[in-house]
Structure formats: structure tokens, C-alpha cells
Amino acid sequence: MKRLLAAASIAVLAAGMATTSSFAEEKTAWRLFVSDHGEPVINVVDALTGNKIDTLPLKGPASLYRSASGRIVFAVQGKADMVSAASTGITFEDHGDHGDIEITAPRLTGTEIAGTKPSHFVEHDGEFALFFDGEGVARILDEKKALDGETSVREVKAEAPHHGVAAVFGDYVLLSEPNKEKPDELPVGIRVVDSAGKQVGDIRACPDLHGEATSGKLMVFACASGILLVRDADQGPSIEHIAYPTSLPSGKATTLLGGKGLQYFLGNYGADRLVLIDPSANDMFRLVELPTRRVHFAVDPIRPRFAYAFTEDGQLHQVDIVAGRLAQSVKLTDPYSMDGHWSDPRPRIAVAGDRIVVTDPLKSQLHLVDATSFAKTGDISLTGKPFNIVAVGGSGETHATE
Amino acid sequence: MLKSIRRALILSVITLTSLSAGHAFAEPLKVVASFSIISDFAKNVGGDRVEVTTLVGPDGDAHVYEPSPADAVSMASAKLVLVNGLHFEGFLQRLVEASASKAAIVELTKGITPIDFKKEFAEAEEAEGGHEGHNHGSTDPHAFQSVVNAKIYVKNIADAFCNADSAGCDTYNANAAAYTEKLDGLDKEVREAIAAIPQEKRIVITSHDAFGYFEHEYGLTFLAPQGLSTDSEPSAADVAKLVEQVKQDKAAAIFVENISNPRLIEQISVETDVKVGGTLYSDALSKANGPAATYIDLMRNNIKQIKGAILGS
Numbered sequence: 021m022k023r024l025l026a027a028a029s030i031a032v033l034a035a036g037m038a039t040t041s042s043f044a045e046e047k048t049a050w051r052l053f054v055s056d057h058g059e060p061v062i063n064v065v066d067a068l069t070g071n072k073i074d075t076l077p078l079k080g081p082a083s084l085y086r087s088a089s090g091r092i093v094f095a096v097q098g099k100a101d102m103v104s105a106a107s108t109g110i111t112f113e114d115h116g117d118h119g120d121i122e123i124t125a126p127r128l129t130g131t132e133i134a135g136t137k138p139s140h141f142v143e144h145d146g147e148f149a150l151f152f153d154g155e156g157v158a159r160i161l162d163e164k165k166a167l168d169g170e171t172s173v174r175e176v177k178a179e180a181p182h183h184g185v186a187a188v189f190g191d192y193v194l195l196s197e198p199n200k201e202k203p204d205e206l207p208v209g210i211r212v213v214d215s216a217g218k219q220v221g222d223i224r225a226c227p228d229l230h231g232e233a234t235s236g237k238l239m240v241f242a243c244a245s246g247i248l249l250v251r252d253a254d255q256g257p258s259i260e261h262i263a264y265p266t267s268l269p270s271g272k273a274t275t276l277l278g279g280k281g282l283q284y285f286l287g288n289y290g291a292d293r294l295v296l297i298d299p300s301a302n303d304m305f306r307l308v309e310l311p312t313r314r315v316h317f318a319v320d321p322i323r324p325r326f327a328y329a330f331t332e333d334g335q336l337h338q339v340d341i342v343a344g345r346l347a348q349s350v351k352l353t354d355p356y357s358m359d360g361h362w363s364d365p366r367p368r369i370a371v372a373g374d375r376i377v378v379t380d381p382l383k384s385q386l387h388l389v390d391a392t393s394f395a396k397t398g399d400i401s402l403t404g405k406p407f408n409i410v411a412v413g414g415s416g417e418t419h420a421t422e
Numbered sequence: 423m424l425k426s427i428r429r430a431l432i433l434s435v436i437t438l439t440s441l442s443a444g445h446a447f448a449e450p451l452k453v454v455a456s457f458s459i460i461s462d463f464a465k466n467v468g469g470d471r472v473e474v475t476t477l478v479g480p481d482g483d484a485h486v487y488e489p490s491p492a493d494a495v496s497m498a499s500a501k502l503v504l505v506n507g508l509h510f511e512g513f514l515q516r517l518v519e520a521s522a523s524k525a526a527i528v529e530l531t532k533g534i535t536p537i538d539f540k541k542e543f544a545e546a547e548e549a550e551g552g553h554e555g556h557n558h559g560s561t562d563p564h565a566f567q568s569v570v571n572a573k574i575y576v577k578n579i580a581d582a583f584c585n586a587d588s589a590g591c592d593t594y595n596a597n598a599a600a601y602t603e604k605l606d607g608l609d610k611e612v613r614e615a616i617a618a619i620p621q622e623k624r625i626v627i628t629s630h631d632a633f634g635y636f637e638h639e640y641g642l643t644f645l646a647p648q649g650l651s652t653d654s655e656p657s658a659a660d661v662a663k664l665v666e667q668v669k670q671d672k673a674a675a676i677f678v679e680n681i682s683n684p685r686l687i688e689q690i691s692v693e694t695d696v697k698v699g700g701t702l703y704s705d706a707l708s709k710a711n712g713p714a715a716t717y718i719d720l721m722r723n724n725i726k727q728i729k730g731a732i733l734g735s
Contacts, residue, residue, distance in 0.1 A: 281516045282488070282489055282493075282494065300492050324516055324519070325521075
């Protein structure tokens, strides 16, 4: 079949060559998808020009998550009991010696997954698992369905509603195990279920489970006692608990991010620290001290050596993952106190190519920082309170004809 | 000023130490080897004059390897980085960038005669646009599967060590010569083992197409469902095609590889009624207590497994 397609493509190409000439042009595009803290919208902004491209209407204020391919952004609308999918309009196709970029208008695809209290979103092995705390259910779909506007999902159900998480892992699903005595508290472990929904092996203990990330071939869940490290093994997932070393001060990670390009994990550890987790190193856990309490942190998907942290004194810090320390800092905003509600409007970080973008919800602005010089280079104004932000884009060839 | 004085003193100490005591007190040459087979070559050539850090260790798969911050630290402090080249190490570029390493990067396949992948694999790779992280193109990178090429790797390592540490050059060349002699013996063993297999039985199946150079050098045909890289997933149609091919070609044996998931090979074994003959070591050595802890043991293990499965051990 592949060969038929290839033959057909060659035929089409040959026919095209008879009448037109085609040429390749290098094109770069980056788009910012920015939710508002109070309004049910996603503002789509051209990160290169600062111009707003469109405003996509939602059912409620949203947290945003982008897919690994960058083709889809999911808007998790906790207060509206809804998760919506938006096509970013930027698609890459790998052609081996080059990549093509196709740019179309961003749009809501029509995929809307309803459920009570949507919370954690996890993409793994090409599938998205959306967990609905109010039902204790994970609803799973793939990118093609989300792009096509489909709403059919497969469901995996935990034993009780709880603030949980699920992740597809090959033919299995890893599902948080609720605290049966106190379902309002955090989960107590991970249950592995097969494609028929049957439990495989014992529950892997992970007290106060909160935080999950993937980096390279590894997946990690954060527990009060340490981490669960998940690897692919011959007979399904292999799950190992690694305790925090006694040399670390008392604390735990509750949010994890996975490194891109380098295999590591970055988490919070206390209010004014980050923890670097390198499962391959003898010194697996390293702490990075921050000058004040942490507001948000993000990894750089393009420059694997760096991650970024924003602190309540209004500074953005460049974290050197290899050296395990802060390398540079730049002041961007007025102070944002971490006192108050955890979900108050505070800055969030995204990386768009050579630009680091930080939302400043109380000033209705996005601040731009050059990733190389680590100097502030400009602002983009938006109405409302720009809050959650994700960036998609890159460079590729376009093949125009004349 | 103080720093300059201190540096001058340190330099004097190093120089005096080198002159007076020779190698006994010198720092070993810090070398990073991209994967375990190269690491074994480097240790044989460098002896105790080099300190080798291996990125992709025993039973590890360089095709899908994800480097870590600890790897970047090793790269940053290395003077030499030995790699296979021919796009084998898809992770290399980003690791070099992340580490800001100033080390010389030496491609050990320099001087070998590259061969192309078998046509069907090259077409599949092209149709799928390579795979995540890198694209092999049509050139097979697994040149170390021919002992003749392994000797070129060894020579390249000796040259690189001489460039980086001229004081040890005689040692490196002597070590390389001694190891090359062993490789000559190994080459002879492989040829004799294959010669003992009847021509019509010289067809085997492995997980991924890592044995092109072995096939080219020694005349044993390998069929593989997984194509060039362990990172590519064969389609059901690809597997069905291979099953049919196996039946027609009457493959004599089927093997799992140490770096690949065995499930696919087991499925083909069931469908073709050709039993799994054992484990071949393709892109990595075994752990120290395994049957392929060195390159020489790896090749010996592979020919023993192949010969045993086809002829009966």
C-alpha cells in the first residue's frame, strides 16, 4: 500500500512538473495560546509579530495543554466541567532530510469531552488521558480524533471519585488509586490495568500521589515518600519506588515536568526550591534554591540545558539543568505574592522558539525575553487577565508553486 | 594575580611531574564512548592511560537513547568523544549543545566502506520520513558488525588518542596492534563458523536490520521485521510479508536481540514454525556477567548461537 501511495505521489509530482515549477521556502511560525483567568476564551497570538490571530470561545476559564506534536491544544475548563480541543493550525511533516510546515487558521475542532471536575491531562504513547476527579474516570482519545472533532472516548474507571491522574502506557493504563478511607485526600498509589480493564499486579504504593511527567522513555509519579519510576519492560510497565534520600530536607514534589532533549525531571520541593531528578545519576536528586517563593516553572524544549522559574519577586530565572543552579535572572513584573488562593492570577511561562514568554495577568501583558541573551525584548498587550499559556511552532519548508 | 601565580605553579607541577615520574602520576585521558562496543575498543587501546565513560551501556539501545544531565557533565569534562557516526547516535548533537563540550568528536567509521541498507528497508524509512530524532538515510551505520571494520575503528581510536596524548602514542599503537591481532583471529573464527553452514541454510531472522555488514562480509543472509532502527514499528502488513518471505526462503533460524523487545520475534516464530534460536548481541555488549561482555565475546556468542541453531549445538 505504501508503495502504491509512493507511486501515486510520484505520478502526481511528474504531472505537476510538466506544467508548473515548485520551490521550497523556509518558514517559521510560532503561536501563543493564552487563556484568560476570568473569561472563557483562548486568545491566539502570533508570537513573532505580537498580533492577535483569533479568539476562541470556551465554556469556562481554562488551563491549557499542548500535544507533543503541537497540532492540538486542550482547554481544561474545571468550572464548566468540560475539556475542549483546538487545532493550533501548525503542522509539521518529517521528510527525513527536511521538514515541511503547514499553517492554517487555529480553530476549535468540535471535540468536547464533558465530565465532572476535569483535572489532570497526560499525553503518553500517542494518547491523551483526561482525568475527571468528580467521577474518578479517565477518558482517553488520540490526536486524530481530537483533530477530527470526534467525541468518542474509551473510559477507565477508578474505584471512587478522587483528585487523580491516568496515563496510557503501551497496552496498559496507569491509574491513580484513591485513598479509600479518605477519598478527599490524595491518592495512595498506582493501579495498572490492561486493555480489558483488568488489574495487573499489586497496587504500587505512592502516598499522596500528585504530579506526573514523562521524559524520554521514562515516566515518573511524585509521592510523599519519593517517586515512582516507570519503564517499559518486556511484559508491560516496570514500576520502581525510589525514596527521597535522607540528605534532602523534609519535603516532597507535587508538580513534575519532564525534560526535552535531556532525560530528567524538574519538580517543586518546598515553596522556594526546585528539585532536579536525573534517574541515571548517582546523585539522583539535586535541589536548586530560589531567591523567593516559586510561582511557576517550565522546561525549555529547544535548549535542553535550560529550564525557567518565575518567583514572586517578579523575576524570571534561567535554571542550568546540567550545573544544577540558577544561571541568570531578569526582572519582569511587579511582585506577585503566593499568599492567597493557589489559583489566583499569577504569571505563567512558555517558550516560543528563541523567545520566553511570561504572562502578567494583572498588567494584561505578555513579556518577551530573548532566550539567548536572557534580556527582556518587548511586551504584547492583551485584554483581560492573560493567564495560562502554551506555545506551538517551529520552522519548516513550504512548497509553493508558480 | 594570585590566580595567575597559582596557575603557573600548577603548570610547573604538572610539567615537572610528567618529566620526572612519567605516566604514573599523570591524569588519565578523559574519553566518552557513545556506546558499549566503542567503549570496549577504547579500553583495549587506551589501557590505564584513559578513563572511559560510556553513554549507552550494556544492553542499551543507541537508536532510542535519551541522554541525561549526567551525560552532559561527562561530555563537558571529556577531552575526546568517540562515536560511531553514520547517523547512529541520533542524540549526539543535542548532547553536545547541552554540555557545551569542547571535546574533539571522533567518528570511528571514517575509512570504512559504507554499505546501504537493503532496498526494502531504505524504502520503508524514506516513506516514513525517518523516525523520531534522526534519519538514517540509506546508509547502514552498524559497521562494527564486521570484524574487518572493527580493526578500522581500533586504528581510528589509536590515532585519536595519539593526537590527544602524544606522550602515550607508543603505548596506544602497541595496544592497538596487540588487539588487532586478536581481531584477526576472531575474523578467522567467524569465517570458519559460517563456512561450516551449508549455503542453502544461511538465512536467519533478527529483530532489526543490524547485521548488514556481517552479511556483506561473511555471507549470511539476515531478514528483519523492524528495519533499520529499533525505533521504527513494523506494520502488520510488513510482518505478514516477512512471514511469507520466511516460509518461501525457508529461514534456518530466528533470533531475538539483546536490545529489542522479543515479542515480535516470538510472534514470527509462532507463525512460521521456526523456533527462536537464542539471543544475538547487535548494538550493545551484555553486562559483565553475560555472554557478550566484550566485543570479541559478542562475535563469538553470535556465531555460536547461529551455528548452534542451524546445525544443532
